[in-house]
Amino acid sequence: MEIPDKEENVKLDFIRSIVVEDIASNKWDGRVVTRFPPEPNGYLHIGHAKSICLNFGIAAQFNGRCHLRFDDTNPEKEEQEYVNSIIEDVRWLGWNWGEHLYYGSDYFDKMYEYAIQLIKKGKAYVCDLNAEQTRQYRGTLTQPGKDSPYRNRSIEENLDLFERMKAGQFPDGSRTLRAKIDMSHPNLNMRDPVMYRILHSSHHRSGDKWCIYPMYDWAHGFEDSIEKITHSICTLEFENHRPLYDWFLDQVEAYHPQQIEFARLNLTFTVMSKRKLLQLVQEKLVSGWDDPRMPTISGLRRRGYSPSAIREFCKIIGVNKFNSTIDFALLEHCLREDLNKTSARVMAVLKPLKIVIDNYPEGQVEELDAVNNPEDPNAGTRKVPFTKELYIEQEDFMENPPKKFFRLSPGKEVRLRYAYFITCNEIVKDDAGNVVELHCTYDPATKGGDAPDGRKVKSTLHWVSAEKAIKAEVRLYDHLFTKENPDDVEEGQSFTDNLNPNSLEILPECFVEPSLLEAKPLDRCQFERLGYFCVDPDSAKGKLIFNRTVGLKDTWAKVQKQEQTA
RNA sequence: UGGGGAAUAGUGUAAUGGUAGCACAACUGACUCUGGAUCAGUUAGUUGGGGUUCGAGUCCCUAUUCCCCAGCCA
Numbered sequence: 001m002e003i004p005d006k007e008e009n010v011k012l013d014f015i016r017s018i019v020v021e022d023i024a025s026n027k028w029d030g031r032v033v034t035r036f037p038p039e040p041n042g043y044l045h046i047g048h049a050k051s052i053c054l055n056f057g058i059a060a061q062f063n064g065r066c067h068l069r070f071d072d073t074n075p076e077k078e079e080q081e082y083v084n085s086i087i088e089d090v091r092w093l094g095w096n097w098g099e100h101l102y103y104g105s106d107y108f109d110k111m112y113e114y115a116i117q118l119i120k121k122g123k124a125y126v127c128d129l130n131a132e133q134t135r136q137y138r139g140t141l142t143q144p145g146k147d148s149p150y151r152n153r154s155i156e157e158n159l160d161l162f163e164r165m166k167a168g169q170f171p172d173g174s175r176t177l178r179a180k181i182d183m184s185h186p187n188l189n190m191r192d193p194v195m196y197r198i199l200h201s202s203h204h205r206s207g208d209k210w211c212i213y214p215m216y217d218w219a220h221g222f223e224d225s226i227e228k229i230t231h232s233i234c235t236l237e238f239e240n241h242r243p244l245y246d247w248f249l250d251q252v253e254a255y256h257p258q259q260i261e262f263a264r265l266n267l268t269f270t271v272m273s274k275r276k277l278l279q280l281v282q283e284k285l286v287s288g289w290d291d292p293r294m295p296t297i298s299g300l301r302r303r304g305y306s307p308s309a310i311r312e313f314c315k316i317i318g319v320n321k322f323n324s325t326i327d328f329a330l331l332e333h334c335l336r337e338d339l340n341k342t343s344a345r346v347m348a349v350l351k352p353l354k355i356v357i358d359n360y361p362e363g364q365v366e367e368l369d370a371v372n373n374p375e376d377p378n379a380g381t382r383k384v385p386f387t388k389e390l391y392i393e394q395e396d397f398m399e400n401p402p403k404k405f406f407r408l409s410p411g412k413e414v415r416l417r418y419a420y421f422i423t424c425n426e427i428v429k430d431d432a433g434n435v436v437e438l439h440c441t442y443d444p445a446t447k448g449g450d451a452p453d454g455r456k457v458k459s460t461l462h463w464v465s466a467e468k469a470i471k472a473e474v475r476l477y478d479h480l481f482t483k484e485n486p487d488d489v490e491e492g493q494s495f496t497d498n499l500n501p502n503s504l505e506i507l508p509e510c511f512v513e514p515s516l517l518e519a520k521p522l523d524r525c526q527f528e529r530l531g532y533f534c535v536d537p538d539s540a541k542g543k544l545i546f547n548r549t550v551g552l553k554d555t556w557a558k559v560q561k562q563e564q565t566a
Numbered sequence: 567u568g569g570g571g572a573a574u575a576g577u578g579u580a581a582u583g584g585u586a587g588c589a590c591a592a593c594u595g596a597c598u599c600u601g602g603a604u605c606a607g608u609u610a611g612u613u614g615g616g617g618u619u620c621g622a623g624u625c626c627c628u629a630u631u632c633c634c635c636a637g638c639c640a
Contacts, residue, residue: 011580037640039640071640073639074640077640129638131637131638140568141567188636189636191636196638197637215640216640236633240570242570243570317579320572322571325578329591333589333591345600345602374599374602404601406601530602552600552603554601558601
């Protein structure tokens, strides 16, 4: 497993500043305890990574600890599959919670005791209003609510009714336990919020033990409290809930962590809500939660992202209290920066064009030395076989090249990387006029790629031996959505209308150099001049499949684009 | 029109009353056996209006804009 970098040098964002102050004032006896509390109702995505890196990062930086806690208070949406994936993803990102793996559902008994306590204080009551009535009684943003007719039941009656709710004597939705706060409070969350609802639903952990389940507001503070969390970090939309968080904890005089809210991550060209990601999966608009186009951790992993690239990204985007949308290019920048340092280089040809070296001996095979990673001398070298018939990239040849095209064209000399200078002499076309084969000559004196006479070429091409190369499938990806903001839709449309029809391009007939024969799923490498690639888990013995993680920066593509628009 | 938050280059993010800095993006150029990488450089910013102050992105007032809240979801 990759180990996260030292967290010591992380700049002090507003949350870390609070932590530093609290340590200085000894507010929590010097303790720093954070938690990452996902609900297991979906797969984790890059937005969660921001929260994970924040919480685990703070713990690492300040000698504290961070708990992984499943906030599993709604059995209707939660599944073990999600628990498993979340554990895998957080671990893959490189974080370690030690023995501190918890489940909110493990605290249900304690929460129930607290509820009894609140009823006994006259601060909670069983309400017989149904969901619709409850909404009507709540009032609106500008109008106060009305007290429930059941608001003033006696403590004894409430105790009895709540006991019978727990015992399963009432059907779903027939009653709730509510906090007695203030139906005219300007913050709607304080208008007698529901603490428990009746749900005869089997829980992924507690099974059928309970048929009443705590609501988030009631449960979350106690989960934090029981675990002696110091800084309970959550996203902005919970700001309105903080008064309730505080109220509940204070009513029962429980240990009281500090809730701090920060802005969730938004990224261009993608959606980040679990609901929408679920929809993409359920409607089969992607191949699954781990589709390489998904912003999920599992999707990014399969795409070839490295944990350290994601961590670096989370580190540099900062933490704040206002909504912002990060340019996807920044994520890709972090990716390339990491992959450039760590990826072994290999040669692969995606759209092959056969070339024949006319003056190269028939049947001869030369094993040429190639550098594995120019950024890392320790990565060593490997042998690449050179033969009379080769493949180069179709895009690397043009019959009638424009001025700025440096690659192969009739009469032009280029270098084949680590091999020889070659010159194109003859073009073979099919009946339709497509170039299907090139005849070239090589200069034996340029073996290894340097001309003894000091002559220069403008371009170096990648290539593979037609006889020795391995066939492979390559999957190219583009943004899943065509718009920077996929939610930018016409009236009546949905974000799925902005799906990019060209987000996946499958190239079934590619060739990679033979050193890749033993490549295993999730192995990463750079295809020289093309980009970073990763072996897809769909690969089987004898059938290699590569995902393009991200392309290399391509100034030629930029030049082409400029000329098109000019 | 209730309450809670927030506004710094195109995008992010620093500056905690004292020269508005950094990154990404874009654009130049150098170098290169990856048109990669690397290096050098350019463009570009404090939401508006008042006030306090020797001095304001920062403090005060005011206006504007944006986000969140009316689940028995989290």
